Amino acid sequence: MIEVRGGCHCNAVRFTATIPQPPVPAIDCNCSICRMTGFLHIIVPHSDFALETGQHSLSSYRFGTGAAEHLFCSKCGAKSFYQPRSHPDSWSVNAHCLDEPVEVIVDWFDGQHWEEAIKDLPGEGS
Numbered sequence: 503m504i505e506v507r508g509g510c511h512c513n514a515v516r517f518t519a520t521i522p523q524p525p526v527p528a529i530d531c532n533c534s535i536c537r538m539t540g541f542l543h544i545i546v547p548h549s550d551f552a553l554e555t556g557q558h559s560l561s562s563y564r565f566g567t568g569a570a571e572h573l574f575c576s577k578c579g580a581k582s583f584y585q586p587r588s589h590p591d592s593w594s595v596n597a598h599c600l601d602e603p604v605e606v607i608v609d610w611f612d613g614q615h616w617e618e619a620i621k622d623l624p625g626e627g628s
């Protein structure tokens with residue numbers, strides 16, 4: 503495991519996360535919101551993530567089932583991490599928002615057909 507740091511564009515939101523040694527498993531999702539935001543998911547258990555600053559800078563957005571809580575910086579708009587529907591016990595950290603790029607292995611997730619795709623999500627439950 504390695505410790506990484508990251509956050510939003512304006513640095514209001516800053517976090518530390520512990521993730522696997524690279525290459526790090528990552529998920530590229532084509533759902534309506536991930537497609538627009540270009541979010542590249544690294545799933546991090548809540549216990550391996552610490553929000554250092556920015557709690558009060560985060561805005562929340564929910565749609566559809568409302569299960570996912572999409573968080574973004576209210577100042578710069580960057581979405582550096584959020585609560586995904588797929589992993590209730592983890593945050594999804596945006597690989598593009600880490601201070602130093604990490605090598606990733608990307609799995610594709612067909613979020614446009616979420617109910618079907620979740621059954622086959624690699625690493626689910628591990």
Ligand SMILES: [Zn+2]
Nearest residue numbers: 510512575578
């Ligand atoms: Zn910001």
